[in-house]
Amino acid sequence: MEDSQLGYDPSVLVYPFSIGRMDFKKDMHSVSEGQSGITAESKIERFVLVKKIFHRAVICGRATVCWKAHRLDEDGKELMDKAYIIKDSWRSTLRDYTEGDLLKKATIALKDTVNSRVTKYYYHEDVTIFPISDPAVYQQSQGSKIVDDTFECIRKKLFLSLDDNGRVDSEFHANNPAGNPDCEIHEPLQSCSIGSTSSAVNVNNIPLKKPEYRIHTRLVTSTYGKPIYYFNDHLELLVAFRDAIKGHRNLYQIARILHRDISLYNILIGDDGRGFIIDLDYAIDTGSCQEKNKVQGHRTGTLPFMAIDILLQQSAHGFQHDLESFFYVLCWICCEFEGPCGTPRDKGCERKNLIAWATGLPENIGFMKLGMMQQFDYVMDTFSPYFKSFHHFMRKLHKMMFTAGRIKHDISYEKILKVFQDEIKRRDDENLPTNFGDLGIGT
Incomplete structure (x- = not known):
């Protein structure tokens, strides 16, 4: 083979x-x-x-x-x-x-x-x-390359038949083996196969499941780094967060692109100890009305870090919701990591945690977060001992960002960056220990 x-x-x-x-x-x-x-x-x-x-x-x-x-x-x-x-x-x-x-x-x-x-x-x-594994497709392509997709290259145009209750009809599969033209969805219907996997389309009076159509894509970036949770010390973590927020501001205000998925995995630290953001999978061009209309009503992001209003579907996704996500990422690191270099907390020990942010229905997580942001001391009780010195800073950041458990309407990049910069300067002035050396914190 x-x-x-x-x-x-x-x-x-x-x-x-x-x-x-x-x-x-x-x-x-x-x-x-x-x-x-x-x-x-x-x-x-x-x-x-x-x-x-x-x-x-x-x-x-x-x-x-x-x-x-x-x-x-x-x-x-x-x-x-x-x-x-x-x-x-x-x-x-x-x-x-x-x-x-x-x-x-x-x-x-x-x-x-x-x-x-x-x-x-x-x-x-x-x-x-080259579709050499499928002689029919290879012959049809006249020996040329084709796009690697889920329709031609993975499923070979096969579909599931559903009975009246939405279950797989085994009798249909037995009587319609792969390769039978009646099992295929032909060119005019191909666009109908794009969408939710839970819906169906009738072909020759047979209900066929509409699979999601995906294309194999490859992206090369020239900026390399380690995940944010592999920070070396407090100062590097704070500098990387400040840098990432600046990156989000540049992306939104200059490039007119809204990220919409700030998470633990989308903030990196470069070899110079400075932070930057990655992953525009869920980003939108804010200058495209068509693009904004397409995503209206869709919730995007990574559950533990999604903003409350987005989880509850009470607002369109704005830059302030990504700023709220930055706050949750920092809370998660303080809670779920023992300290530097990506060391996780011991899962076997009895302790308060934020795991509930990652499980359940989005609405339930939204209401849970709303309550926690109203009683923020509970969140800080989950922090590992290494982050005890962050308590004053996190209270100050929380007070500046939230009111009655929700993100403030007048929140701005400048206000958040000032809180980070003040804390970075305080630690630098007090010569608090750092393992990384000069991070050029003033830029």
């Missing part, structure tokens, strides 16, 4: 002493910094995958996996002086803009912004493969 038939990605090639190699064998329109700013350059490049740094193991979803990667020069030598992140995921086709489109727009818009604090775009594409 071919490797692709066994589930291997044919676009990841074997390379010695590494996870694999990715070749972009077509014109690659990269965004690079030149003397005149951002320039488009057409070239063919190869990357070697050094280490897997993130993997979302799901049966249904984007199945995101990220690797640390190095470029190879024309002689095949690994260029180890610069690290990249290559992100593979299966994107939905419901959005007008892909993550790559938005990040490219942001990188160009922020080209003149010193220390933009947003990950930098390098390249993106929809992955194409």
Whole structure:
């Protein structure tokens, strides 16, 4: 059997002493910094995958996996002086803009912004493969590559038949083996297959389940870092949060892009100890009325860090809700980590925690958070001993951001950044211990 038939990605090639190699064998329109700013350059490049740094193991979803990667020069030598992140995921086709489109727009818009604090775009594409595992599709494509998607390449156009109660009709499957044209959804109906997996469409009076249509996409960014919870000490954590909030401000006010998914995994710390934000999967172009209308009424984000009004569906998603998410991420780190370097708390010990933020219905989590923000001392009671010195700072930040348990309407980036900057300066002035050295905290 071919490797692709066994589930291997044919676009990841074997390379010695590494996870694999990715070749972009077509014109690659990269965004690079030149003397005149951002320039488009057409070239063919190869990357070697050094280490897997993130993997979302799901049966249904984007199945995101990220690797640390190095470029190879024309002689095949690994260029180890610069690290990249290559992100593979299966994107939905419901959005007008892909993550790559938005990040490219942001990188160009922020080209003149010193220390933009947003990950930098390098390249993106929809992955194409030779469908050699399916002779019929290969013949139809006349030996050319096709887009790697869930419809042609994964499900081979197969659908589930549902009975009147929405259950799989086993008799239909027995009488309609794979390959029967009646089992396929043809070109005119392909757009109808995009959407919720819980709905169905009638084809020849047979109810067929409408699967979600996803495309295998690949994004390369030229900014590498470690997750925020791998901070080295208090000061580095505070500086990284301040930087990430600045990055969100730049993204929103200059690039006109709203992130909408601030979470524990979307804030990184670079080799210089400075923070930046990543992952525009759920972001929207605020200048596109069509895009804003499409997402109206949709709740986006990561449950433990979603804003109360979004969980309760009481407001459209605004920048202030992402600022609220930053606050919850910091609370989560203080509660669920023992201290620096990503050390988790002992799950076996009896202690208060915030795990309830991650389980249950969004509405229930929203009301729970509302109560906790009204009684914030309960949240601080969950903090690990390492973060005891954060109590005064967190009370001050909470008081400035919330009123009666909800985010204030007049909240601003400047107010939040001032609270962070004051705490950073206080710790620096008092020469509180730091393991990282000079972080350039004044910038």
